[in-house]
Amino acid sequence: MINKIIFIGAGNLATHLGEAFLNAGKEILQVYSRTEKSASELAVKLNCSYTTDLEKLLSGADLYIISVADSAIEKIAEMLPFDNVLVAHTSGSTDIKVLKRKNLRPAVFYPLQTFSKNVEVNFYEVPLFLEASDNKDLERLKILAGLISSKVYSIDSQQRVMLHIAAVFACNFTNHMLYIAEYLLKQNNMDFEILKPLISETISKAGHIGPFKAQTGPAARNDKYIIELHSEILSNYENYQKFYNFITNSIISKYCYKKEEDK
Numbered sequence: 001m002i003n004k005i006i007f008i009g010a011g012n013l014a015t016h017l018g019e020a021f022l023n024a025g026k027e028i029l030q031v032y033s034r035t036e037k038s039a040s041e042l043a044v045k046l047n048c049s050y051t052t053d054l055e056k057l058l059s060g061a062d063l064y065i066i067s068v069a070d071s072a073i074e075k076i077a078e079m080l081p082f083d084n085v086l087v088a089h090t091s092g093s094t095d096i097k098v099l100k101r102k103n104l105r106p107a108v109f110y111p112l113q114t115f116s117k118n119v120e121v122n123f124y125e126v127p128l129f130l131e132a133s134d135n136k137d138l139e140r141l142k143i144l145a146g147l148i149s150s151k152v153y154s155i156d157s158q159q160r161v162m163l164h165i166a167a168v169f170a171c172n173f174t175n176h177m178l179y180i181a182e183y184l185l186k187q188n189n190m191d192f193e194i195l196k197p198l199i200s201e202t203i204s205k206a207g208h209i210g211p212f213k214a215q216t217g218p219a220a221r222n223d224k225y226i227i228e229l230h231s232e233i234l235s236n237y238e239n240y241q242k243f244y245n246f247i248t249n250s251i252i253s254k255y256c257y258k259k260e261e262d263k
Helices: 012-023 036-046 070-079 135-148 157-187 192-209 224-236 238-255
Strands: 004-008 027-032 049-051 063-066 085-089 104-111 128-132 152-154
Touching: 004 012, 012 027, 012 036, 012 104, 012 135, 027 036, 036 049, 063 070, 070 085, 085 135, 104 135, 104 157, 128 135, 128 157, 135 152, 157 192, 157 238, 224 238
Parallel strands: 004 027, 004 063, 027 049, 063 085, 085 104, 128 152
Antiparallel strands: 104 128
């Protein structure tokens, strides 16, 4: 069983994941971060010690979780002062192979969710995607994951990077479009609040009948008059006009020429 855990990294994901493990009865032994402020703040939340020196990581943990920027994962793994320990990174797009240092037992523990430190998340509804180089370690990770989430999956690195790309479209790009919508409303003395029922229904309907069938709007109808009107108005917002035209053309190509193909 995995009972004792050390976090290498003290950001948003480590914060929520650490709290989820703590609530599941697991012991967080230590938190590492490059900065004392972030390390100490998370250590207080997780009731554990902290360090800013990788050489001072405690031994004896059942799992070391690397939750840092993707570009730093491999370097961190190479600097770990232990052998034969289970080490998992939490990245969506980083191959398990970056944990290639000899005598490490590499794994991945990837939660598919957007995290902000001060926004609560129901972790039991967060999908967790696991990978390990050893089948026994994978089974141990599955047991651990099942304590904090009802949605646990085993996928390989190639599948995970495509999942991450899909998540960027579904979450990050969608949120940026919401920012644009908010900006346009504010520029015309309206509040973002008025869009919330539409946003909720859009997400609900996409989940219920699927995004393809849920698509509506002037582009799906190829309503050229409205499209040209919108584009003309957006000429005062050059970058947003480009977004509007590009996405509109993408929708038109999908719905006006490929509907039968996609049914």
